[in-house]
Amino acid sequence: xxxxxxxxxxxxxxxxxxxxxxxxxxxxxxxxxxxxxxxxxxxxxxxxxxxxxxxxxxxxxxxxxxxxxxxxxxxxxxxxxxxxxxxxxxxxxxxxxxxxxxxxxxx
Numbered sequence: 001x002x003x004x005x006x007x008x009x010x011x012x013x014x015x016x017x018x019x020x021x022x023x024x025x026x027x028x029x030x031x032x033x034x035x036x037x038x039x040x041x042x043x044x045x046x047x048x049x050x051x052x053x054x055x056x057x058x059x060x061x062x063x064x065x066x067x068x069x070x071x072x073x074x075x076x077x078x079x080x081x082x083x084x085x086x087x088x089x090x091x092x093x094x095x096x097x098x099x100x101x102x103x104x105x106x107x
Contacts, residue, residue, distance in 0.1 A: 022050075022059065024068045026105065030059060038081070045087030051077045058103075060090065069094055069103035 019033035048061035083089035
């Protein structure tokens, strides 16, 4: 048992670290290395929330599709994560209706 655990730890230490990449609705891959991601289990709308505080970029997964929102301040993300209904908060305060609207990433 100890030998198997030691072997497993050695294999993990030797494995290359690969960051995760997702494709957003913009049809371009986004490397999530600088994002803090959370899988969401308490929302029927949001599946995953990833946020890069330095760049103020928010990536949200809904129905397996990722969308990017730019210029989202950390207070808005904190309120999203703490909202009684994350889906309602997202729809009212973050979701874009049109190109060029709030949190649009400019193509």
